[in-house]
Amino acid sequence: MKRRLQAVLIAAALRLVHAALVELQELDPAVAEELRRLPVGISYAIYAGYCGPSLLVRWDGERLSRISDTSHPVKNTLRFKALAIAFRLFTGQIGLAHAYAQHAFTLSGDIADVMRLARLVNRAEVHLFPSIVTRCILPEQPGPAVSPLRIYARIFYGFLKSAY
Amino acid sequence: MTPAYFEFQNAVKLLCGQNALDRIPDELRHLKAEHPLLLTDALLLRLGIVSAVQDIMVAEGCAPAAVYTDIPVDSSLGAVNRIAMVYRESGCDSIVAVGGGSVIDSAKGARLVLSQESDDILSIGGIENLHCGRHIPFIVVPTTAGTGSECTGVAVIRNEQQGVKMEFLSPFVEPDVAVLDARMTLRLPARATASTGIDALCHAIEAATCLQSNPLSSAYCSAAIRLICANVIEAVQHGSNADARLCMAMAATMAGIAFSNSMVGAVHAIGHALGGVCHVAHAEAMGILLPHVLRYNLPAAAEGYAQLLPEMVGWEPAAATPPAERGKAMVQAVEDLLALLHAKAGIPLRLSEVGVNEQQIPRIAETALNDGALIVNPRPMLAQQVADLLHGAL
Ligand SMILES: [Fe+2]
Numbered sequence: 019m020k021r022r023l024q025a026v027l028i029a030a031a032l033r034l035v036h037a038a039l040v041e042l043q044e045l046d047p048a049v050a051e052e053l054r055r056l057p058v059g060i061s062y063a064i065y066a067g068y069c070g071p072s073l074l075v076r077w078d079g080e081r082l083s084r085i086s087d088t089s090h091p092v093k094n095t096l097r098f099k100a101l102a103i104a105f106r107l108f109t110g111q112i113g114l115a116h117a118y119a120q121h122a123f124t125l126s127g128d129i130a131d132v133m134r135l136a137r138l139v140n141r142a143e144v145h146l147f148p149s150i151v152t153r154c155i156l157p158e159q160p161g162p163a164v165s166p167l168r169i170y171a172r173i174f175y176g177f178l179k180s181a182y
Numbered sequence: 183m184t185p186a187y188f189e190f191q192n193a194v195k196l197l198c199g200q201n202a203l204d205r206i207p208d209e210l211r212h213l214k215a216e217h218p219l220l221l222t223d224a225l226l227l228r229l230g231i232v233s234a235v236q237d238i239m240v241a242e243g244c245a246p247a248a249v250y251t252d253i254p255v256d257s258s259l260g261a262v263n264r265i266a267m268v269y270r271e272s273g274c275d276s277i278v279a280v281g282g283g284s285v286i287d288s289a290k291g292a293r294l295v296l297s298q299e300s301d302d303i304l305s306i307g308g309i310e311n312l313h314c315g316r317h318i319p320f321i322v323v324p325t326t327a328g329t330g331s332e333c334t335g336v337a338v339i340r341n342e343q344q345g346v347k348m349e350f351l352s353p354f355v356e357p358d359v360a361v362l363d364a365r366m367t368l369r370l371p372a373r374a375t376a377s378t379g380i381d382a383l384c385h386a387i388e389a390a391t392c393l394q395s396n397p398l399s400s401a402y403c404s405a406a407i408r409l410i411c412a413n414v415i416e417a418v419q420h421g422s423n424a425d426a427r428l429c430m431a432m433a434a435t436m437a438g439i440a441f442s443n444s445m446v447g448a449v450h451a452i453g454h455a456l457g458g459v460c461h462v463a464h465a466e467a468m469g470i471l472l473p474h475v476l477r478y479n480l481p482a483a484a485e486g487y488a489q490l491l492p493e494m495v496g497w498e499p500a501a502a503t504p505p506a507e508r509g510k511a512m513v514q515a516v517e518d519l520l521a522l523l524h525a526k527a528g529i530p531l532r533l534s535e536v537g538v539n540e541q542q543i544p545r546i547a548e549t550a551l552n553d554g555a556l557i558v559n560p561r562p563m564l565a566q567q568v569a570d571l572l573h574g575a576l
Pocket residue numbers: 329381382384385450464468
């Protein structure tokens with residue numbers, strides 16, 4: 019039961035991270051700049067363990083779109099070694115740097131490209147988690163570009179429109 | 183502080199000291215290897231340093247099936263793929279690498295390509311993503327005392343097209359056997375002795391204080407720093423002192439085992455970028471960047487640095503330093519050592535001395551930001567902080 023609940027929460031967190039990045043492309047200059055520098059056509063996959071939820075995205079030069087597992091071969095993959103470890107990251111218990119230091123995931127592809135994804139996820143978390151959490155797990159990150167309330171409102175509206 | 187979680191692995195058999203080289207054929211037999219590919223570079227071959235290994239292999243009935251020497255100073259993805267091709271074409275069944283960091287890392291890359299039954303190292307990039315693959319017996323004989331690559335699970339290889347150094351991390355990168363024999367480093371020039379020694383020092387300091395440090399790797403760090411500080415000046419001034427040479431070799435290996443298990447930090451992230459963008463020699467980049475990064479990290483890492491002070495300066499001077507000053511004193515001790523090595527061996531202390539200019543800084547900073555080593559630096563760094571640090575080191 020606990021495991022199923024964790025999987026549901028991670029699946030929701032992955033969708034939220036993607037939605038936040040779509041919104042932040044317009045609102046956070048750091049996200050816009052990072053996306054602008056991505057190679058067009060690059061794709062990423064994040065897997066929470068071997069049987070857990072996943073997020074696959076592709077940058078087409080204008081928008082970070084979710085893709086299905088089979089539509090494009092995904093070059094850069096970040097796979098958490100276990101669902102429980104992914105859960106710690108997506109609930110703000112540890113940051114990506116500490117997760118890396120704890121051998122929490124494996125990476126396939128070009129490490130430089132995955133570092134770009136890591137910076138994007140960090141920016142999304144800055145806007146999604148309360149500042150008391152991000153100050154602790156992402157101390158280097160500048161604060162949110164817009165209030166988290168505004169981001170959540172836009173994401174809510176975006177989900178209503180099936181924008182993601 | 184005990185980390186919440188850590189991993190530690192070192193499966194390399196170490197042959198260290200008298201007649202270590204002479205035991206290579208026996209080790210090859212134990213590994214069921216009969217047709218080794220001998221990898222080295224043209225300079226080591228010309229200087230006759232490789233012949234010490236090659237002659238023993240021939241005399242003991244393990245003559246190399248092929249000898250490959252076309253390895254660039256910075257290694258390269260192309261060289262790695264070519265080595266794998268030569269291995270297959272020559273019917274080899276094992277690899278013996280004799281050289282510094284670039285030879286060893288190229289050998290590691292080629293072995294990965296072969297064991298994963300691939301044709302291109304780029305297709306198998308990543309971190310901890312590979313399965314064990316086919317076992318290719320692999321013996322490494324370092325000819326510098328610095329990289330520690332003989333005992334690490336990482337290969338750093340230059341992507342010549344993109345101008346970046348790429349890291350390939352996997353436990354299956356570790357060699358089977360590492361051979362430390364003072365004969366291999368006795369003729370290393372003073373400047374290379376000093377700079378590679380500082381590379382090893384840098385591994386130990388970064389491994390002991392980065393986010394991934396752990397009690398096991400820290401024990402190796404402390405021992406390595408002690409050996410380096412006790413022997414590097416002697417090795418620089420009296421290169422023929424075999425004992426000092428062996429101590430430096432052991433220190434480099436221990437620092438390698440340490441950083442293979444706890445990673446490095448900003449000195450290496452920015453150093454890789456300097457190598458990729460401006461071709462600055464890795465070990466010299468380390469000496470230039472180390473004090474600047476230590477000063478930057480001090481607010482976050484003072485306690486970790488303080489613990490290394492006794493290894494740097496000895497117990498009595500460390501005990502006489504007020505506890506709150508010990509972190510800063512350790513950084514000062516590193517700066518003093520670098521100044522001494524600059525005076526005695528001519529190692530560079532500024533980026534301008536190795537041809538780096540202001541216009542290159544944005545590209546170096548951007549490249550460093552994408553290096554995996556930056557993520558575990560004890561104090562986080564964004565692009566502006568990397569650029570500021572580089573300006574300070576010009
Ligand atoms: Fe190094």
